[in-house]
Amino acid sequence: MWLIGFSVLTVMLESIPSINAKYSTLIHGLEWFFTIAFTLEYALRIWLVRRPSRYIFSFYGVVDLLSCLPTYLALLDPTHSSFAVIRVLRLLRMFRVMKMVHHIRGANTLMRGLRSAAPKITVFFTSVLLLSIVAGTIIYFIESGVEDTKFTSIPISVYYAIVSITTVGYGDITAVTALGKIFTTLLILTGYAIIAVPTGIVTSEMINAHKQDETTDACPSCGVHGHLIDAKFCRRCGEKLD
Amino acid sequence: MWLIGFSVLTVMLESIPSINAKYSTLIHGLEWFFTIAFTLEYALRIWLVRRPSRYIFSFYGVVDLLSCLPTYLALLDPTHSSFAVIRVLRLLRMFRVMKMVHHIRGANTLMRGLRSAAPKITVFFTSVLLLSIVAGTIIYFIESGVEDTKFTSIPISVYYAIVSITTVGYGDITAVTALGKIFTTLLILTGYAIIAVPTGIVTSEMINAHKQDETTDACPSCGVHGHLIDAKFCRRCGEKLD
Amino acid sequence: MWLIGFSVLTVMLESIPSINAKYSTLIHGLEWFFTIAFTLEYALRIWLVRRPSRYIFSFYGVVDLLSCLPTYLALLDPTHSSFAVIRVLRLLRMFRVMKMVHHIRGANTLMRGLRSAAPKITVFFTSVLLLSIVAGTIIYFIESGVEDTKFTSIPISVYYAIVSITTVGYGDITAVTALGKIFTTLLILTGYAIIAVPTGIVTSEMINAHKQDETTDACPSCGVHGHLIDAKFCRRCGEKLD
Amino acid sequence: MWLIGFSVLTVMLESIPSINAKYSTLIHGLEWFFTIAFTLEYALRIWLVRRPSRYIFSFYGVVDLLSCLPTYLALLDPTHSSFAVIRVLRLLRMFRVMKMVHHIRGANTLMRGLRSAAPKITVFFTSVLLLSIVAGTIIYFIESGVEDTKFTSIPISVYYAIVSITTVGYGDITAVTALGKIFTTLLILTGYAIIAVPTGIVTSEMINAHKQDETTDACPSCGVHGHLIDAKFCRRCGEKLD
Numbered sequence: 001m002w003l004i005g006f007s008v009l010t011v012m013l014e015s016i017p018s019i020n021a022k023y024s025t026l027i028h029g030l031e032w033f034f035t036i037a038f039t040l041e042y043a044l045r046i047w048l049v050r051r052p053s054r055y056i057f058s059f060y061g062v063v064d065l066l067s068c069l070p071t072y073l074a075l076l077d078p079t080h081s082s083f084a085v086i087r088v089l090r091l092l093r094m095f096r097v098m099k100m101v102h103h104i105r106g107a108n109t110l111m112r113g114l115r116s117a118a119p120k121i122t123v124f125f126t127s128v129l130l131l132s133i134v135a136g137t138i139i140y141f142i143e144s145g146v147e148d149t150k151f152t153s154i155p156i157s158v159y160y161a162i163v164s165i166t167t168v169g170y171g172d173i174t175a176v177t178a179l180g181k182i183f184t185t186l187l188i189l190t191g192y193a194i195i196a197v198p199t200g201i202v203t204s205e206m207i208n209a210h211k212q213d214e215t216t217d218a219c220p221s222c223g224v225h226g227h228l229i230d231a232k233f234c235r236r237c238g239e240k241l242d
Numbered sequence: 243m244w245l246i247g248f249s250v251l252t253v254m255l256e257s258i259p260s261i262n263a264k265y266s267t268l269i270h271g272l273e274w275f276f277t278i279a280f281t282l283e284y285a286l287r288i289w290l291v292r293r294p295s296r297y298i299f300s301f302y303g304v305v306d307l308l309s310c311l312p313t314y315l316a317l318l319d320p321t322h323s324s325f326a327v328i329r330v331l332r333l334l335r336m337f338r339v340m341k342m343v344h345h346i347r348g349a350n351t352l353m354r355g356l357r358s359a360a361p362k363i364t365v366f367f368t369s370v371l372l373l374s375i376v377a378g379t380i381i382y383f384i385e386s387g388v389e390d391t392k393f394t395s396i397p398i399s400v401y402y403a404i405v406s407i408t409t410v411g412y413g414d415i416t417a418v419t420a421l422g423k424i425f426t427t428l429l430i431l432t433g434y435a436i437i438a439v440p441t442g443i444v445t446s447e448m449i450n451a452h453k454q455d456e457t458t459d460a461c462p463s464c465g466v467h468g469h470l471i472d473a474k475f476c477r478r479c480g481e482k483l484d
Numbered sequence: 485m486w487l488i489g490f491s492v493l494t495v496m497l498e499s500i501p502s503i504n505a506k507y508s509t510l511i512h513g514l515e516w517f518f519t520i521a522f523t524l525e526y527a528l529r530i531w532l533v534r535r536p537s538r539y540i541f542s543f544y545g546v547v548d549l550l551s552c553l554p555t556y557l558a559l560l561d562p563t564h565s566s567f568a569v570i571r572v573l574r575l576l577r578m579f580r581v582m583k584m585v586h587h588i589r590g591a592n593t594l595m596r597g598l599r600s601a602a603p604k605i606t607v608f609f610t611s612v613l614l615l616s617i618v619a620g621t622i623i624y625f626i627e628s629g630v631e632d633t634k635f636t637s638i639p640i641s642v643y644y645a646i647v648s649i650t651t652v653g654y655g656d657i658t659a660v661t662a663l664g665k666i667f668t669t670l671l672i673l674t675g676y677a678i679i680a681v682p683t684g685i686v687t688s689e690m691i692n693a694h695k696q697d698e699t700t701d702a703c704p705s706c707g708v709h710g711h712l713i714d715a716k717f718c719r720r721c722g723e724k725l726d
Numbered sequence: 727m728w729l730i731g732f733s734v735l736t737v738m739l740e741s742i743p744s745i746n747a748k749y750s751t752l753i754h755g756l757e758w759f760f761t762i763a764f765t766l767e768y769a770l771r772i773w774l775v776r777r778p779s780r781y782i783f784s785f786y787g788v789v790d791l792l793s794c795l796p797t798y799l800a801l802l803d804p805t806h807s808s809f810a811v812i813r814v815l816r817l818l819r820m821f822r823v824m825k826m827v828h829h830i831r832g833a834n835t836l837m838r839g840l841r842s843a844a845p846k847i848t849v850f851f852t853s854v855l856l857l858s859i860v861a862g863t864i865i866y867f868i869e870s871g872v873e874d875t876k877f878t879s880i881p882i883s884v885y886y887a888i889v890s891i892t893t894v895g896y897g898d899i900t901a902v903t904a905l906g907k908i909f910t911t912l913l914i915l916t917g918y919a920i921i922a923v924p925t926g927i928v929t930s931e932m933i934n935a936h937k938q939d940e941t942t943d944a945c946p947s948c949g950v951h952g953h954l955i956d957a958k959f960c961r962r963c964g965e966k967l968d
Contacts, residue, residue: 015396154499159423166434168411169652192650200687203442257880401907408918410895445926638741653894676892684929
């Protein structure tokens with residue numbers, strides 16, 4: 001549905017001050033058009049779905065509701081007194097983008113792939129986090145003595161360690177002392193080695209997933225499944241496979 | 243053809259102000275030399291090819307035409323009145339570089355590999371984009387309250403989110419608030435996990451492509467395996483394969 | 485143990501000046517609470533473990549001791565005269581985070597995977613380091629002639645080379661001259677090629693580890709191989725496998 | 727040889743102005759010590775090797791010569807008149823580091839792996855370069871109209887494109903216009919997809935290399951395969967393998 005894409009684009013453009021000032025009326029109009037369209041869709045779904053209560057409290061039901069509600073709520077407060085609240089509501093409309101997940105074919109396959117590697121990736125992430133905390137503490141100790149240092153606290157140093165390990169490297173905080181630079185170098189090389197681990201995890205999961213595609217039905221006599229594609233006899237009981 | 247390489251180099255050097263001012267005449271001369279050479283090539287191709295119309299409207303035909311046309315068009319307007327137009331034309335000559343794709347052996351193999359993984363990669367990209375839009379909105383909400391923030395609109399925040407997820411990290415825009423930094427950290431770690439996915443996709447495609455070149459069967463009489471897929475007789479003992 | 489997580493969080497927050505000034509008493513109290521808890525744990529372990537001396541000098545024994553000792557030592561010097569020493573002691577408490585390694589399930593599996601690829605990765609790192617030293621020297625030679633250059637010495641240039649090869653790219657030091665930029669480009673592309681090597685090493689190690697889950701035997705009567713580990717009959721001819 | 731490591735360290739430290747000023751005499755002394763050691767090694771090798779001329783003109787022969795020559799040449803010109811020449815000579819000593827390649831076990835295996843994937847990687851690099859040239863031209867066209875732009879010429883824009891595609895992202899040059907940012911985003915995502923390709927190439931090469939370590943033959947009498955390369959008898963039935 002291109003409608004979702006356009007509505008998200010409208011909210012994005014509205015957030016740019018110069019564009020909002022110029023095309024204020026047009027954006028306002030479009031906003032109402034999208035809101036009404038989504039409200040209709042939401043109403044239709046509730047009406048048509050067999051079990052409305054189950055839809056309403058499902059993930060997509062909540063997303064659909066959040067897609068249209070904010071505009072109405074903004075209407076309730078025409079004096080724009082509670083600016084902060086409205087800003088949040090406006091941004092909530094951005095979550096319409098999650099409705100698009102519906103429409104991407106193959107996204108489920110990808111999600112399944114990620115989910116099968118999830119426990120390994122979680123372990124990996126916790127390790128990276130622990131490593132970053134230790135590394136951040138060390139670099140904080142090294143760098144915090146310098147005047148006008150940007151390593152003002154441990155959390156910021158941990159943030160620096162994570163940005164370095166993941167090879168992002170914004171450059172807003174950088175080591176100034178010689179020792180700090182040497183330590184950063186070691187840290188980066190560690191991160192460089194570590195990047196191979198999650199890649200390897202996902203790749204080997206994917207190759208295994210491929211192999212499972214070669215398996216066919218279960219044996220009609222003993223029920224064992226997971227035969228290779230060219231299998232003609234059950235590998236457990238020797239019965240012929242159809 | 244080194245000619246293409248040199249002509250592209252000439253256009254690149256011409257764009258550097260200091261060099262253009264110094265060697266203006268030489269560059270101009272070279273430019274005309276290349277243009278005439280490409281024109282000759284283009285004329286010869288049209289003359290020699292059996293179906294000229296098909297060549298002219300093919301991708302490479304258009305590229306070849308764009309390689310020589312801009313210089314002539316610049317001649318039509320000797321008073322340099324329409325500066326903007328000429329600049330575009332000059333840059334169009336850079337597309338000569340695409341003529342080099344012809345001459346790279348093996349590029350086709352690479353393209354085929356990429357194309358076979360294309361649908362999966364498209365799904366993946368759309369997911370990254372959706373994730374960036376959601377993340378950009380959240381970080382915009384977190385950071386936009388600060389004075390002199392660089393997160394002036396949602397599109398810029400989405401740009402920041404993409405730059406962070408992909409581990410590019412220019413550093414022209416960075417989170418200032420503590421919450422923004424924590425969220426960025428989470429975002430980067432997600433991006434770090436996600437980098438493994440396209441790598442895994444392409445790698446498993448490549449390994450499968452390799453595998454399809456061999457059968458998984460051994461010869462029933464001599465036990466040799468690893469026969470090619472179209473093999474009908476065992477390459478060791480000559481026995482017929484089933 | 486969430487206790488460890490909270491205690492690490494407390495030390496981190498204490499390092500932020502603004503928070504430390506505000507909640508000084510609360511943080512102090514929490515600090516003593518955690519220290520006493522860890523001391524009790526340490527005492528209990530020594531009391532309960534059969535061979536206390538072996539525990540005390542083990543890795544985790546030292547970590548446990550360092551978790552509680554610093555706070556007591558800080559008490560010995562109430563006048564805060566030796567500020568530098570106390571700062572180190574305070575940071576030592578951060579190593580409590582290493583106690584969490586105990587509690588991550590699967591971390592051992594990950595470590596074993598990394599360790600099996602360790603000799604290859606070591607070779608790889610030494611190569612990257614040598615390459616960086618050579619590249620750093622060249623870029624130092626190219627860039628050091630410029631006024632106000634940031635490439636003030638070879639070690640800094642090597643740091644720049646490593647930051648570039650690993651695609652971190654802080655941007656605190658960047659090439660200014662044209663030649664320096666061309667060389668940096670070459671260096672980055674090399675680094676880009678090199679990132680594939682450790683990834684490939686770990687991935688192939690992981691895939692090989694997976695493969696050991698399949699039998700390496702072929703059927704004795706028809707020669708088909710690649711049977712699954714639980715196979716008892718050949719999937720082609722139905723013959724019993726031994 | 728730790729000697730090489732220390733000598734390289736000495737040259738590196740000498741390049742730091744503050745250290746050079748302080749320990750000038752010590753560094754000078756060490757320099758002469760290393761030079762004499764390397765000269766002795768070089769002389770011994772020529773004396774002991776059967777075919778000296780072949781050694782002298784080999785890669786390592788030239789490296790060994792360059793390791794000791796610069797210090798002597800610097801002696802010839804005690805007035806330090808030709809400063810530029812001496813600086814080059816001094817840096818040449820850094821190439822001593824290449825002597826260490828001798829001593830890294832397993833480096834040859836790594837090099838062989840890289841070399842087998844070399845033609846594919848070359849094709850890949852040329853493609854990245856062509857893509858960068860096209861992308862650099864487009865971004866130059868988009869950004870060069872802005873006042874005080876950093877995209878002053880096409881080569882610099884190509885440099886920016888390469889830095890973006892490879893996810894290095896120094897941040898010394900960044901897009902300012904909205905269109906430039908959108909285009910950069912597309913470029914980065916392309917680069918993100920492309921990083922998977924060389925990784926995939928090397929990984930599949932490595933997995934294939936692993937496979938080649940096993941014979942491709944099955945035992946002619948019992949059909950067991952996967953014999954090690956040095957196997958002379960079937961490990962299952964004892965039949966002689968051919």
